[in-house]
Amino acid sequence: MILSVIIATMNRSADLERALLSLGSQARLPDEVIIVDQSRDDATRVLCERFNAGGALMGRLRYLPQSQPSLVAARNRGVSSVKGEIVSFLDDDVVLLPDYYQRILAALEADAHLGAVGGCVLNTPFGGVRWRLRQGLATAFLLNFWNGRMTPSGFGYPIYHRAITRPTRVDMLHGCNMTFRSQALRGEAFDTWFSGYSYREDAEFTYRISKRWKILMIPEARLYHNESTSNRLDRRELRSMRMRSYEYVWRKHKGPGSISSLLFRYSVFGLHMIEQIEAYFQTRSGRTSGEAQPASPKGARAEAKEILGSDQR
Numbered sequence: 397m398i399l400s401v402i403i404a405t406m407n408r409s410a411d412l413e414r415a416l417l418s419l420g421s422q423a424r425l426p427d428e429v430i431i432v433d434q435s436r437d438d439a440t441r442v443l444c445e446r447f448n449a450g451g452a453l454m455g456r457l458r459y460l461p462q463s464q465p466s467l468v469a470a471r472n473r474g475v476s477s478v479k480g481e482i483v484s485f486l487d488d489d490v491v492l493l494p495d496y497y498q499r500i501l502a503a504l505e506a507d508a509h510l511g512a513v514g515g516c517v518l519n520t521p522f523g524g525v526r527w528r529l530r531q532g533l534a535t536a537f538l539l540n541f542w543n544g545r546m547t548p549s550g551f552g553y554p555i556y557h558r559a560i561t562r563p564t565r566v567d568m569l570h571g572c573n574m575t576f577r578s579q580a581l582r583g584e585a586f587d588t589w590f591s592g593y594s595y596r597e598d599a600e601f602t603y604r605i606s607k608r609w610k611i612l613m614i615p616e617a618r619l620y621h622n623e624s625t626s627n628r629l630d631r632r633e634l635r636s637m638r639m640r641s642y643e644y645v646w647r648k649h650k651g652p653g654s655i656s657s658l659l660f661r662y663s664v665f666g667l668h669m670i671e672q673i674e675a676y677f678q679t680r681s682g683r684t685s686g687e688a689q690p691a692s693p694k695g696a697r698a699e700a701k702e703i704l705g706s707d708q709r
Contacts, residue, residue, distance in 0.1 A: 397505075399497060400480030401426040404470035405488040409439035411624045416443075418492040418619075420452035424501060426484070429453060430477055432460045432470035467594045468586035475581060484575035489624040492573075499617040500575050503563075511580035511609020512602060514554070514569040515617030522557045526677060530670055531557075537666020538659060544568055544613065546603055549659035550646030554599055555613055564613045567606045571598030572621045580609045589644060595634070596641040603649065635671075642667075 401419065405412050412431070419426060433440045441459060448457040460477065462470055471485060482504065484497070496515060503513050534540040538549040544566025546552040554570040584604060590597035602611060642664070650656045 397482050397501065398427045398480035399424070399482045399484065399501065400478035401429045401484045401486060402432065402471060402474030402478065403429065403486050403488050404432045404434070404467055404474065405440055406434040406465060407436060407440075408488050408624050408626050409435070409443050411489040411622065411626070412440060413443055414622075415486060415488055415490055415492075416447050416453060418490070418494075418496075420447070421494050422492065422497050423495050424498045425452060426456065426497065427480060428458060428478070429456055430458045430460060430474045432462050432474050434462050434465045434470060465593075466588075466591050468588055468590050468597050471586050472588070475585070478578070481578050482575060483578055483581060485571060485573070487572040487621065489622045490572055491620045491622065493618040496617050496619055499614060503612065503614050503617075504575070504577065507610070507612075509610045510577075510612060512569060512574060512576045512605055512611040513617070514566070514575070514611075514613040515573050515619050516560050516613065516615045517556060517570070517572065517621045518559055518618055519620045519622070520557055520559060526674070527557075529673070533666060533670050533673075537669070538663045539666055539670075546649070547663070548650075549663035550650040550656070551642065551663050552599070554602075560613050560615045562615060566611050566613055568599040568602040569611060569613070573617075573619055574598065574602060576605070577609075580605050587648075590641065593637070594641075595638050596645055600645050600648070603645075639664075 403412065403415065416429070419429060431440065431444050433444075435441075441461070444457050444459040447453045448455060448459075458477065460473060462473060474485075475483065482501065484500070486492075500513050500515065504510055531540075531542065535542070538547045539551045540553050541547055542555070542557065544553075544555040544564065546567050552567065554568045555564065555566060556570050584601070586597055586601050590600075605611065643660075646656070646660045650660070
């Protein structure tokens with residue numbers, strides 16, 4: 397099987413270099429690596445030329461510049477350019493263990509009904525009493541059942557909070573690593589409603605795939621996701637974008653019926669409550685340590701109120 401890897405990147409040449417080094421160390425090398433570059437400088441282009449000129453990935457890289465800063469547009473462009481029967485998406489800030497693709501391809505070869513596979517992120521940063529409180533509240537408010545499935549209220553998230561220990565069937569995968577049969581991608585594309593820096597575009601896309609194909613996460617395919625600090629939104633912008641994305645995914649897949657609307661409102665109320673509790677703990681921690689206190693959660697209240705009233709528009 398021809399394996400094509402797509403990496404969308406922007407202004408992260410140092411992160412991308414580590415990702416490419418891990419790709420070049422694979423026991424099963426990719427047949428082609430498509431880099432869709434939205435950077436404002438030439439550092440990424442120069443890096444790709446160097447990798448393409450020598451080493452394990454020599455002649456395997458295809459560099460595609462893109463002026464529009466959009467993750468979904470970059471991924472869709474990559475899909476339109478691939479040659480492989482297997483298409484894999486990686487974030488530019490991941491580092492794969494050497495047998496990652498060997499394990500991914502073995503899973504796909506073993507099950508003809510398997511349309512997509514995700515691996516196990518080893519450096520998940522979650523834990524502690526506050527995290528367990530958040531887990532309990534998120535479950536109670538139908539925000540997350542922690543199983544990679546969509547909830548009745550249109551929420552739910554890919555499994556990312558823990559390392560998995562057994563093959564797990566899911567509805568959605570995390571965009572940092574997801575691999576598909578090309579047949580599963582036919583007639584599908586990342587939704588261009590998610591523009592620029594995106595949130596939940598990966599969950600929405602793989603949820604659509606899960607309606608026709610089996611999706612698994614497997615513990616044997618291991619990687620690190622280093623979550624680069626480059627090109628991140630500030631907290632207020634990120635919160636606002638998340639709220640809009642939650643509403644969009646709910647409307648697209650659960651519909652604005654009365655029961656669905658009630659469940660969505662209930663979950664948004666729970667999300668607002670969790671943010672208020674976390675803001676309280678952050679403020680308390682700041683007072684104890686003498687650090688600057690965080691901004692008031694007024695913005696979160698306003699955005700939650702906007703979403704709670706959004707089905708009246």
